[in-house]
Amino acid sequence: MNAIEIVNLTKTFGAKRAVDGLNMTVPQGAIYGFIGENGSGKSTTEKLICGLLQPSGGEIKLFGKSHRDQQVRSQTGVLIESPGCFSDYSVWNNLKLQAANLGIKNENEEIRRVLHLVRMDGAASNKFKNCSLGMKQRIGIAFALLGNPKLLVLDEPINGLDADGMRIMREILTDLADSGCTVLISSHILGELEKIATHYGIIRNGQMLKQMTAAQLNADCPTYVALKTADTDKTRAILQQTYGRADVDEQTGEIRVYNGSSADKVANYLFADCGIAVTEIRTAKISLEEYYINLMREGK
């Protein structure tokens, strides 16, 4: 059974179709990276999943049941945009309210647990309004984790986090996924997402452009040899003649060879056969970010 199954979901705001016939499948236990440009419909989709917006059409199923099902709802933890906290309340009191809302039996124990998970043990008595942006994001995660949810929906949770905060967030999400929790996470920080996601969904203009597993992405992102020489144009022309035009391109003064050759082999060929000295060479892999940007360019 999938954790989230969306069929032909539509949401219109007046004449604007924010979500336009979206189909999406998130398997149980996955960390699903939900990617898209600003205004592509990510947050709207997440709000629809969480029942905060009413769909104009289509169907959302969570764990095989309607997303309106009370039992399913009580298993969902959410951080959409910013944590919904009362600014004059302490972190502890805000969490107490949500614990009461969830009907958690051992409130204090559970609050201590989630605060410890997000490394905020010492901040319980701080007023929410006095917390930094990074702290607020972590409190938002703590909110979402209350009651051990089976599904976490996180909208830009790593925004505003420092390097350590991002590492902590990575650890938390990986641990959660290991324990069987499904995580739907949207973010523009693709480098971070790439480190943890097991599945991806790329949305554009409210429609699903591509869904894939991390393994499929890996297969779609070839390794390449990136090199620099004193004469970029000449080197590119030679390499395109040798390896084919499709396998050689140039990006920001760096020539890339995609045919699977090793760096040594390319460097030796250029120096020994063509008399061109390579000033810089490395083997790299297309990142999620590059893949995404290329996909967006192709679409345009």
Add this chain to the structure above:
Amino acid sequence: MNANTNNNGFVQRLKTMLKVDARRMFTMPTVWIMFGVSLALPILILVMTSFMGGTTVNPQTGAEETVETFTNVWQAIGSASGNAMAMDLTSMCNINLLYFLAAIFVCVFVGEDFRSGYVKNLFTVRSRKTDYVFSKTVVLFAATVGMFVLYFVGAMIGGAIANLSFDVAAVGASVGGIVACMVSKVFFALVFVSIALTLATVGKQKLWLSLLGSLAAGMLLFTMIPMMMPLNSGAFNVIVCVAGGILFAVVLGAVSDVILNKTSLV
């Protein structure tokens, strides 16, 4: 199923929602401010108006004019005449002012849920909005009852300070009539709470909209109050107000429920 939560049955959901709302209400300063105002307002009104001595000077003509001021403490609780169109000081500045205060409180309390984004936490784990509407109606009505009780106490204190008469018969009422009047007024507050709650669910983050709507609706009802709940009320007045209050709570509660179900919450 969550390991350590139990929020699926109707009673359980209602219990948890009431717990959240009660905890929220009594930890926010607004409720204490409202209680303080409810207690202080009658004291201020009764003491200040007693200084007027029944006359005031018209600033334009310089002539001395007679003003109907409080001569009896029970005038602060209700109108003896039951005249809906009475525009004198005793009819305007009595316990009926609390209906506006209650409406403001409802709008602030509900609006804060939306403005802070707390509704995201609430409705993500609650598919049924009925719990929310029911719980809000109950806790806000309870707070309003508290405000009425405090106003009553304040009126007694203010009356004693201003040396007003406590003679029930002097205002053409009886103790039973005053009790019935108070009970009627308290239950009629449910009408104002329900209206303000519905408008607050319409206004959501827009506090000004719900406030304006609630105060405008309150003004329409305001003139009916002295007629519906005179100082010498009887069982009929109580029944009408209880039935009216419950009817408004049920009907407008259902409307609020539909609004929350059909509209975007964030």
